[in-house]
Structures are given as C-alpha cells and as structure tokens.
Amino acid sequence: MKAAVIGAGWAGLAASVALREAGAKVTVFEAGHTPGGRARRVFHGDFDAPLDNGQHLLSGAYKQTLALMRRVGRNPDALLMRRPLRLATLDGRFRLSAPRLPAPLHMAIAILRARGLSWADRFATLRLMRGLKTMSWMPPRDWTVQHLLHYHAQSDALIRQVWEPLCLAALNTPAATASAALFARVLRDSLAGTREDSDLLLPCTDLSALWPDAAARQVTMRYGSTVRQLDPSDDGIVVNQERFDAAVLAVPPAFAARLLDAPLRQAGATGLLNALKAFTYLPIATLNLRLAEPWRLPEPMMMLREEAARGHVGQWLFDRAQLAGDTKAGELAVVASAATSIAERNRHQVIEALIDQVAEQAARHPARLPAMPEVTASELLIEKRATFAAVPGLTRPLNSTPWSTLALAGDWTDTGYPGVLEGAVQSGLQAARVLNPRADLAVNLAADLAAD
Numbered sequence: 001m002k003a004a005v006i007g008a009g010w011a012g013l014a015a016s017v018a019l020r021e022a023g024a025k026v027t028v029f030e031a032g033h034t035p036g037g038r039a040r041r042v043f044h045g046d047f048d049a050p051l052d053n054g055q056h057l058l059s060g061a062y063k064q065t066l067a068l069m070r071r072v073g074r075n076p077d078a079l080l081m082r083r084p085l086r087l088a089t090l091d092g093r094f095r096l097s098a099p100r101l102p103a104p105l106h107m108a109i110a111i112l113r114a115r116g117l118s119w120a121d122r123f124a125t126l127r128l129m130r131g132l133k134t135m136s137w138m139p140p141r142d143w144t145v146q147h148l149l150h151y152h153a154q155s156d157a158l159i160r161q162v163w164e165p166l167c168l169a170a171l172n173t174p175a176a177t178a179s180a181a182l183f184a185r186v187l188r189d190s191l192a193g194t195r196e197d198s199d200l201l202l203p204c205t206d207l208s209a210l211w212p213d214a215a216a217r218q219v220t221m222r223y224g225s226t227v228r229q230l231d232p233s234d235d236g237i238v239v240n241q242e243r244f245d246a247a248v249l250a251v252p253p254a255f256a257a258r259l260l261d262a263p264l265r266q267a268g269a270t271g272l273l274n275a276l277k278a279f280t281y282l283p284i285a286t287l288n289l290r291l292a293e294p295w296r297l298p299e300p301m302m303m304l305r306e307e308a309a310r311g312h313v314g315q316w317l318f319d320r321a322q323l324a325g326d327t328k329a330g331e332l333a334v335v336a337s338a339a340t341s342i343a344e345r346n347r348h349q350v351i352e353a354l355i356d357q358v359a360e361q362a363a364r365h366p367a368r369l370p371a372m373p374e375v376t377a378s379e380l381l382i383e384k385r386a387t388f389a390a391v392p393g394l395t396r397p398l399n400s401t402p403w404s405t406l407a408l409a410g411d412w413t414d415t416g417y418p419g420v421l422e423g424a425v426q427s428g429l430q431a432a433r434v435l436n437p438r439a440d441l442a443v444n445l446a447a448d449l450a451a452d
Contacts, residue, residue, distance in 0.1 A: 009037020012250030014428025046377030291330030311353025387419030
C-alpha cells in the first residue's frame with residue numbers, strides 16, 4: 001500500500017507508524033518543519049534548551065502512548081519522570097499525595113490525609129468517586145462538570161481548590177461548560193484503575209524528542225508541504241496531484257472541512273461536513289521563564305491559586321530545570337488553560353502578572369522557600385487552538401469516511417477522551433486499522449516485541 005498521512009502531529013505519526021508496521025510505504029505531508037503538531041518543540045534564543053509550544057503532562061493510564069514510544073525505540077522510563085499522584089499548591093496550603101498502595105486504597109488514603117480540606121470536603125470527594133462508580137462512570141451526556149459536582153454536593157471551596165483546576169487541566173474547558181462524561185472518563189482511567197494508572201508522567205525532554213522525531217525517521221517526511229488538493233475515491237486518493245492507495249487526514253477539523261468540502265457534498269455526507277465545522281476551540285498559554293540562578297521547587301509540578309482580577313490566572317507551575325536534571329539552571333513554565341483572557345490582553349502585562357503570581361505564592365510556602373530569583377528571559381507562547389471546547393453533546397466524527405481509502409485522525413475524533421495526547425495516539429492507530437485491517441495484527445505484534 002502506498003499511503004499518505006496529512007499532518008505530523010501525534011495522531012498522524014501514530015497512524016504512520018501503524019501503517020508502516022503493516023507493510024505500507026508511508027509519506028507524511030507536514031506544513032511545518034517540526035514533528036509533533038500541537039505538542040512539539042520550539043526554539044528561543046534566550047533559552048539554552050528547546051522549549052515546547054505548550055507544557056504537557058501524561059498519565060500512567062496512557063497505555064497506547066507508552067507502547068508506541070517503545071515501538072519506535074524510545075524508553076518511557078528514561079524520558080518521563082514517573083511520580084505517584086501528588087497535587088500541591090505553591091503556597092503550601094493544599095496537598096494531596098497518593099501512597100504506594102494498591103488501588104483504590106491509595107486514593108482513599110490520599111483523600112483522607114489531604115492537607116487543606118475540611119473533613120466534610122474529604123468525605124464529599126469520596127462520595128463523588130462512589131457516585132461515579134455507581135453511574136458506571138457514565139453521567140448523563142447533557143451534564144456539565146458543574147452539574148455533576150453540584151449533584152454530588154461538592155462545596156464551592158472544594159470545586160475551586162480541586163475540581164476546577166483538574167477539569168481545566170484535563171479538558172481545557174471551564175467546569176461550568178465542560179462535559180461531565182469526558183471528565184468522568186479521565187477520572188475513571190486515572191483513578192479507578194491500578195495504582196500505576198494514577199501516576200503522573202512528566203516529560204524530561206522536549207515533546208518532539210519524546211517520540212515524534214523517531215517516528216518521523218521511519219517514514220518519508222515532506223516538511224513545508226501544505227496539502228491543498230485532496231480528491232478521494234474508492235479506487236485511490238489524489239494528494240496534491242500525486243496518487244496514493246489510501247490516506248489518513250490528521251489535521252484540525254476546520255482544515256479537514258476545508259479540504260473535504262466539495263467531496264463530502266458530492267458524496268451527500270453533509271452530516272460529517274457539519275460535524276467538522278461544529279467545533280469551537282480554546283487556547284492554552286505557557287509562560288517560560290529563565291531565572292538568574294537555580295531555584296528548586298518542592299515538586300517538579302505544583303498548583304497555583306488563581307485571582308483573575310489581578311491577572312493571576314496561572315494554574316500549574318513546572319520546574320523545567322528539575323525535569324531536565326539541570327542543577328545549574330533555573331527555568332520554569334507557568335500554564336494557563338482556557339486562556340481566552342490572556343489571548344486578549346497586553347503580553348507584557350500578562351507576563352508581569354504571572355511572574356508576580358509565582359513569586360507571591362512561593363513566598364507564602366511554610367518551608368520558607370528562597371525568594372524567587374530575577375527573571376532574565378521570558379517567552380509567552382499561546383496556542384490559540386490548543387484543544388476543542390469539550391462541551392456536552394458534541395458530535396465527534398468517527399475515523400471512517402464515505403471512502404474506504406480515506407480515514408480521519410485527531411484527538412477531536414470520537415475517542416471517548418477530551419483533546420489529550422492519548423486520544424490523539426489512539427485515533428491515529430484506529431485510522432490505520434480503518435485503512436488496513438492488518439494494522440491490528442502489526443500493532444499488537446510490535447507492542448509485544450517492544451514490551452519484551
């Protein structure tokens with residue numbers, strides 16, 4: 001099979017790996033010059049090491065992503081810092097830490113021992129977990145996360161301190177409008193499985209080096225190649241005047257709709273076309289900071305308290321120097337999900353407010369952290385279409401299309417997940433199966449060999 005993959009994000013590259021393992025000759029068209037899509041490395045002259053276009057976090061429940069890394073020769077144990085679930089605010093007022101005990105005992109003890117929660121809130125958290133299990137982790141499709149939390153009598157303080165930050169981190173959508181069904185899926189996979197499923201996996205290298213670089217080396221890459229023509233049929237598919245036996249379209253839905261507008265109308269598939277056009281998007285902002293001297297945080301990832309009126313809208317803080325194992329540098333990343341307000345404000349003011357948020361909250365930590373060193377360089381990256389808005393009732397396309405030669409891939413397809421990396425990888429693997437059923441066998445065989 002001569003196969004084209006359009007888009008070198010995590011979904012497109014996952015599809016290319018599976019197709020190549022099934023014997024296909026794969027060509028990947030990528031408009032940019034770096035593999036990884038919305039999870040890739042970028043360069044900035046004031047920083048010694050590559051940055052990421054957004055700070056990402058993986059979970060121990062990301063089984064397909066971890067298996068894919070091994071299949072392309074990348075070792076997750078060396079490239080990801082694995083830590084038991086631990087959530088702690090920079091000001092030291094809240095801490096939840098899961099012990100190394102079997103599930104679900106580890107989560108029950110973590111909740112009961114949590115610092116900064118009243119006993120009423122601790123029992124309310126356990127009540128929510130029990131209620132979701134009673135629902136088989138499937139709340140009504142039209143519920144928002146806020147509806148779910150109120151239904152299970154979660155206090156305003158608990159929502160503000162725990163559930164809203166987790167919802168933003170997982171869905172990049174505020175709890176008031178986010179899908180309860182998607183949030184429950186994330187909680188089920190990370191909290192209701194084995195203890196290892198709840199582990200946090202923090203990248204110790206840039207996101208392209210994590211595995212997209214290795215995947216790209218295994219296929220023919222055409223960087224700087226924007227696809228402007230896509231003519232599918234059941235006999236083959238034409239991509240920019242070149243014929244292929246099959247293709248995976250792994251681009252954002254708005255671009256997919258543009259490429260497939262005429263073909264879908266001709267095929268009478270207006271439902272799929274409308275679904276592609278129905279997505280709305282939300283940004284994620286990441287502020288990278290270079291410090292004048294090393295400054296080690298108590299944890300490589302910490303929570304921040306928001307005060308929107310003061311511009312303190314960061315939710316998570318990452319110690320990038322600690323993740324990279326660099327003891328001679330000080331480097332941080334501040335992440336703000338659903339960052340619509342940031343995208344509309346003056347960049348200099350945004351940067352100053354986020355720096356002030358970090359310095360002020362660190363000064364409150366009971367361990368008396370050293371004062372935050374001077375910031376010598378900063379870079380604010382805003383991924384304006386970081387994820388789709390994960391709202392209730394959203395109709396998401398399947399991987400199949402009206403043509404047997406064309407499959408769709410992306411975290412926006414009907415993966416059951418919100419717009420997360422594991423969803424992108426699973427979507428790419430499924431798209432390969434749509435085009436070549438032998439990809440199923442090849443995927444399983446390759447995963448077994450990688451595990452051995």
